[in-house]
Amino acid sequence: MESIVPTKYWHKLDDGRIQCDLCPRFCRLREGQRGMCFVRMCQSDRVVLTTYGRSSGFCVDPIEKKPLNHFHPGTPILSFGTAGCNLACKFCQNWDISKSREMDRLADTASPEGLAKAAARLGCRSVAFTYNDPVIFHEYAIDVAQACHERGIKTVAVTAGYMCDEPRREFYAHMDAANVDLKAFTDEFYWQLAKGHLQPVLDTLVYLRHETDAWFELTTLLIPGKNDSDAELDEMTRWVVEQLGPDVPMHFTAFHPDWKMTDVPPTPPATLSRAREIALRNGVRYAYTGNVHDLEGGSTICHNCGQTLIARDWYILEAWHLTDDGRCTKCGTPCAGVFDGPPGDWGARRLPVRIGR
Numbered sequence: 001m002e003s004i005v006p007t008k009y010w011h012k013l014d015d016g017r018i019q020c021d022l023c024p025r026f027c028r029l030r031e032g033q034r035g036m037c038f039v040r041m042c043q044s045d046r047v048v049l050t051t052y053g054r055s056s057g058f059c060v061d062p063i064e065k066k067p068l069n070h071f072h073p074g075t076p077i078l079s080f081g082t083a084g085c086n087l088a089c090k091f092c093q094n095w096d097i098s099k100s101r102e103m104d105r106l107a108d109t110a111s112p113e114g115l116a117k118a119a120a121r122l123g124c125r126s127v128a129f130t131y132n133d134p135v136i137f138h139e140y141a142i143d144v145a146q147a148c149h150e151r152g153i154k155t156v157a158v159t160a161g162y163m164c165d166e167p168r169r170e171f172y173a174h175m176d177a178a179n180v181d182l183k184a185f186t187d188e189f190y191w192q193l194a195k196g197h198l199q200p201v202l203d204t205l206v207y208l209r210h211e212t213d214a215w216f217e218l219t220t221l222l223i224p225g226k227n228d229s230d231a232e233l234d235e236m237t238r239w240v241v242e243q244l245g246p247d248v249p250m251h252f253t254a255f256h257p258d259w260k261m262t263d264v265p266p267t268p269p270a271t272l273s274r275a276r277e278i279a280l281r282n283g284v285r286y287a288y289t290g291n292v293h294d295l296e297g298g299s300t301i302c303h304n305c306g307q308t309l310i311a312r313d314w315y316i317l318e319a320w321h322l323t324d325d326g327r328c329t330k331c332g333t334p335c336a337g338v339f340d341g342p343p344g345d346w347g348a349r350r351l352p353v354r355i356g357r
Contacts, residue, residue, distance in 0.1 A: 009164070018030075022040065049140065068177060069217065074344030127155055133162070181219050228267070248286075286303075326338075
């Protein structure tokens with residue numbers, strides 16, 4: 001299968017360079033040069049994707065690992081990524097994939113049709129574009145999504161949301177759900193620690209909420225001393241409720257020292273609980289803690305009567321008090337999300353698989 005395919009979000013500059021218009025980085029390339037993401041390259045006076053159909057690996061995960069707590073809970077999801085990234089996060093937790101410059105690590109190959117067939121064969125309700133950001137393998141992700149939808153399989157983007165308006169509209173026309181990484185709520189953080197900007201991410205979130213039917217949840221990795229102050233968490237969660245509404249779930253997850261931030265300590269569990277409390281106080285109905293063992297912080301509570309709707313122990317569903325259409329069994333209040341019957345029973349299993357063409 002050909003791994004190099006043409007793309008369409010670019011234009012030629014007066015000085016002869018080609019500008020990639022997929023994301024707000026707007027890389028300006030001469031023949032043979034690669035963009036910041038490393039996988040989009042100038043070839044024959046156009047931008048091409050160099051990793052189409054190639055993956056760093058395939059794995060069946062619990063959907064809660066994405067994390068998505070309100071989208072077909074308990075079901076298995078076929079997950080895969082490629083290589084590269086269009087941000088430069090010093091704290092990247094998947095740096096061996098997202099920062100990879102070794103195309104040889106992309107040993108697994110799969111056509112869109114082959115991947116959709118594998119998902120169906122493995123009993124997966126959905127496929128996730130994850131491990132690195134699907135924005136940069138835009139064309140491959142869309143083709144896989146189309147093949148999946150032909151078989152009734154849902155698609156999930158795990159992304160930082162850093163992309164331009166026109167490709168954003170095309171991309172999310174093919175996504176059923178997303179988890180968007182809202183890394184912080186200051187532009188200073190985005191620039192100093194990720195070499196990006198906050199506003200394009202906020203634009204993606206507003207677009208998702210008001211112009212699509214895709215279900216989405218937010219994740220913020222809390223880094224001690226960088227984005228975990230009460231003031232920033234208060235401002236962030238107020239913005240979420242005001243601009244996106246109270247039903248968008250927020251996941252506050254624990255940082256561990258990695259990549260270029262090994263000198264920063266791990267996030268204390270108390271920080272995650274404090275963030276969750278601030279979110280709930282500001283009107284977020286579904287706030288979670290992650291990367292720590294926290295039964296209370298991992299469970300879904302009815303915002304009307306306080307009953308535990310879904311009790312979670314890590315990725316295992318311990319209790320379920322929702323009707324088949326997603327209502328509280330005690331008071332009948334709907335729980336926001338995508339529910340269609342009883343929960344799945346995949347549990348915490350992680351199953352690496354080989355796909356082939």
